[in-house]
Amino acid sequence: xxxxxxxxxxxxxxxxxxxxxxxxxxxxxxxxxxxxxxxxxxxxxxxxxxxxxxxxxxxxxxxxxxxxxxxxxxxxxxxxxxxxxxxxxxxxxxxxxxxxxxxxxxxxxxxxxxxxxx
Amino acid sequence: xxxxxxxxxxxxxxxxxxxxxxxxxxxxxxxxxxxxxxxxxxxxxxxxxxxxxxxxxxxxxxxxxxxxxxxxxxxxxxxxxxxxxxxxxxxxxxxxxxxxxxxxxxxxxxxxxxxxxxxxxxxxxxxxxxxxxxxxxxxxxxxxxxxxxxxxxxxxxxxxxxxxxxxxxxxxxxxxxxxxxxxxxxxxxxxxxxxxxxxxxxxxxxxxxxxxxxxxxxxxxxxxxxxxxxxxxxxxxxxxxxxxxxxxxxxxxxxxxxxxxxxxxxxxxxxxxxxxxxxxxxxxxxxxxxxxxxxxxxxxxxxxxxxxxxxxxxxxxxxxxxxxxxxxxxxxxxxxxxxxxxxxxxxxxxxxxxxxxxxxxxxxxxxxxxxxxxxxxxxxxxxxxxxxxxxxxxxxxxxxxxxxxxxxxxxxxxxxxxxxxxxxxxxxxxxxxxxxxxxxxxxxxxxxxxxxxxxxxxxxxxxxxxxxxxxxxxxxxxxxxxxxxxxxxxxxxxxxxxxxxxxxxxxxxxxxx
Numbered sequence: 001x002x003x004x005x006x007x008x009x010x011x012x013x014x015x016x017x018x019x020x021x022x023x024x025x026x027x028x029x030x031x032x033x034x035x036x037x038x039x040x041x042x043x044x045x046x047x048x049x050x051x052x053x054x055x056x057x058x059x060x061x062x063x064x065x066x067x068x069x070x071x072x073x074x075x076x077x078x079x080x081x082x083x084x085x086x087x088x089x090x091x092x093x094x095x096x097x098x099x100x101x102x103x104x105x106x107x108x109x110x111x112x113x114x115x116x117x118x
Numbered sequence: 119x120x121x122x123x124x125x126x127x128x129x130x131x132x133x134x135x136x137x138x139x140x141x142x143x144x145x146x147x148x149x150x151x152x153x154x155x156x157x158x159x160x161x162x163x164x165x166x167x168x169x170x171x172x173x174x175x176x177x178x179x180x181x182x183x184x185x186x187x188x189x190x191x192x193x194x195x196x197x198x199x200x201x202x203x204x205x206x207x208x209x210x211x212x213x214x215x216x217x218x219x220x221x222x223x224x225x226x227x228x229x230x231x232x233x234x235x236x237x238x239x240x241x242x243x244x245x246x247x248x249x250x251x252x253x254x255x256x257x258x259x260x261x262x263x264x265x266x267x268x269x270x271x272x273x274x275x276x277x278x279x280x281x282x283x284x285x286x287x288x289x290x291x292x293x294x295x296x297x298x299x300x301x302x303x304x305x306x307x308x309x310x311x312x313x314x315x316x317x318x319x320x321x322x323x324x325x326x327x328x329x330x331x332x333x334x335x336x337x338x339x340x341x342x343x344x345x346x347x348x349x350x351x352x353x354x355x356x357x358x359x360x361x362x363x364x365x366x367x368x369x370x371x372x373x374x375x376x377x378x379x380x381x382x383x384x385x386x387x388x389x390x391x392x393x394x395x396x397x398x399x400x401x402x403x404x405x406x407x408x409x410x411x412x413x414x415x416x417x418x419x420x421x422x423x424x425x426x427x428x429x430x431x432x433x434x435x436x437x438x439x440x441x442x443x444x445x446x447x448x449x450x451x452x453x454x455x456x457x458x459x460x461x462x463x464x465x466x467x468x469x470x471x472x473x474x475x476x477x478x479x480x481x482x483x484x485x486x487x488x489x490x491x492x493x494x495x496x497x498x499x500x501x502x503x504x505x506x507x508x509x510x511x512x513x514x515x516x517x518x519x520x521x522x523x524x525x526x527x528x529x530x531x532x533x534x535x536x537x538x539x540x541x542x543x544x545x546x547x548x549x550x551x552x553x554x555x556x557x558x559x560x561x562x563x564x565x566x567x568x569x570x571x572x573x574x575x576x577x578x579x580x581x582x583x584x585x586x587x588x589x590x591x592x593x594x595x596x597x598x599x600x601x602x603x604x605x606x607x608x609x610x611x612x613x614x615x616x617x618x619x620x621x622x623x624x625x626x627x628x629x630x631x
Contacts, residue, residue, distance in 0.1 A: 002564045002565045003563040003564070004159065004161075004309075004563060006155065006159050009565055011565055011568060012568075012569070013568040013569065014569055014570065014575065014576075015575045016547065021578075024575070028517075030537075033454075033496070033537070034461060034512070035514060036457055036458035036512060036516070036527045037458065037516035037525035038516070038526055039515060039586070040516070040517050040575070040578070040586065041514075041515075042586070059587070060514055080541060081539075100547070100548040100549075100550070101548065102517075102539060112495075113496060113498075113499050114495040115495075116492050116493070117535050118457075118492070118495050118496035
């Protein structure tokens with residue numbers, strides 16, 4: 001039994017994809033922790049990577065003074081722990097993302113406020 | 119004249135025996151298994167209950183007398199503090215935010231512990247332990263009440279204390295506390311006792327009581343100090359009882375060892391995950407500082423817990439699985455917590471601020487390995503934004519750990535650079551964790567944690583919205599928090615201006631001269 005209980009005990013997860021207006025994507029800019037935790041964003045998995053870059057990320061991280069200085073060609077992208085090379089017109093789903101996946105991006109040379117990961 | 123006959127008095131041991139274990143009887147109309155339905159399912163084997171004794175041999179009659187004495191003394195002081203306008207004498211109105219946090223976290227947590235212990239006190243099969251648990255349950259209720267009473271004087275003059283029970287139930291940032299308590303409440307009577315008495319009280323409660331009470335005294339809060347000390351005298355007993363209980367369970371049957379170890383691993387870590395708020399309270403929220411979180415950890419946790427487990431090794435118990443990770447976090451914990459709370463300052467029920475220059479220097483002295491390297495630049499940036507009239511806000515909905523429900527703000531142990539991510543697939547669903555320990559807790563009982571209602575997710579479900587900006591703030595406004603009055607920046611807040619208007623903090627300043 002996967003829980004210590006006096007009888008049979010099962011429970012539906014509270015956060016399956018069908019309970020949201022869109023699947024959830026967790027997003028984080030590595031080494032930039034003035035945004036203290038990764039963000040939860042409801043986002044269609046048909047969204048293309050070009051839109052993730054030009055529409056989703058600026059909204060989340062545009063306030064950071066280093067954001068304007070990002071050289072997008074240098075950015076390293078991760079789906080969970082797996083590094084991948086994005087195709088601008090490829091969708092999140094095509095890059096292996098699904099409900100509750102983690103999208104992380106790393107910007108070599110930009111390591112947060114005065115290199116503090118802030 | 120007749121000679122007076124001396125009434126025979128029982129000695130302490132016989133008296134304890136008479137008022138605890140001798141009350142035991144076996145039922146005849148109903149089988150004992152039906153009277154104690156939760157006694158066996160956790161797999162704990164006890165062969166001889168007479169081996170368990172309260173180390174203080176506390177009985178109910180003595181307990182009533184002692185507690186009522188303590189109450190009388192405590193309430194005399196609380197009354198005096200209120201009558202003398204003690205709230206004006208605290209060091210700085212920022213201090214009151216420490217009181218708010220105590221009120222929002224500590225009193226509901228203690229109330230939840232009371233309820234959980236009352237369940238154990240009914241359902242544990244050993245009579246002496248049941249009575250000790252009943253006493254402990256009542257004490258937790260006292261602690262909850264006393265914190266509320268000690269804080270009530272502040273509630274008359276300061277904002278952000280008016281709907282604490284509702285906030286505890288629903289405020290996103292109190293979810294780790296509620297989740298901890300809910301996990302307890304749904305545990306069996308033995309696990310619950312090991313969790314509270316040992317995992318929480320024995321291993322970690324000193325970090326809360328000792329430093330906070332000295333800090334309260336140092337900052338002129340003579341309302342919270344006696345309430346704290348009154349609770350602490352109980353907690354000292356709970357700690358001893360926790361150690362006695364764990365030794366007892368380990369000795370009763372060698373098959374208990376692995377179960378108890380699993381509970382110790384789990385509850386040490388779950389208790390540790392309540393510590394970020396305590397750590398930041400000490401390092402950031404208390405204007406006149408006594409010592410740092412790191413110093414408290416060294417003194418009240420690291421040294422005594424190492425010693426305790428050296429002793430418990432003989433019983434087959436090892437240090438909690440998360441011990442190294444917890445110790446490695448001492449340079450980072452308070453800073454990561456305050457950094458997060460500052461960013462989410464618009465979505466809390468207390469105020470946040472950037473520490474003053476002398477306070478930044480103090481932090482640097484106390485944290486030579488981490489503060490300047492990782493955390494000062496963030497605070498300087500916030501101060502700069504603030505000075506330019508654009509206070510920094512983090513508008514994102516935070517990703518949370520499935521088990522402890524903390525926002526995922528913690529870096530890998532001993533490191534300040536990489537946020538720790540752990541992920542498990544369970545029945546085709548992904549679940550995310552802040553640490554190896556939370557991942558293990560999930561793996562041991564997945565069906566308990568898949569049902570977690572994470573605050574960020576719940577906010578999205580209820581709002582049905584696809585835009586997340588301001589969703590966190592809206593969720594807190596829905597709970598009766600007045601945005602900008604009860605939260606946000608401290609400097610220039612109503613609390614700040616009122617305190618100055620009342621001439622608050624003058625005594626403390628004169629005393630310093």
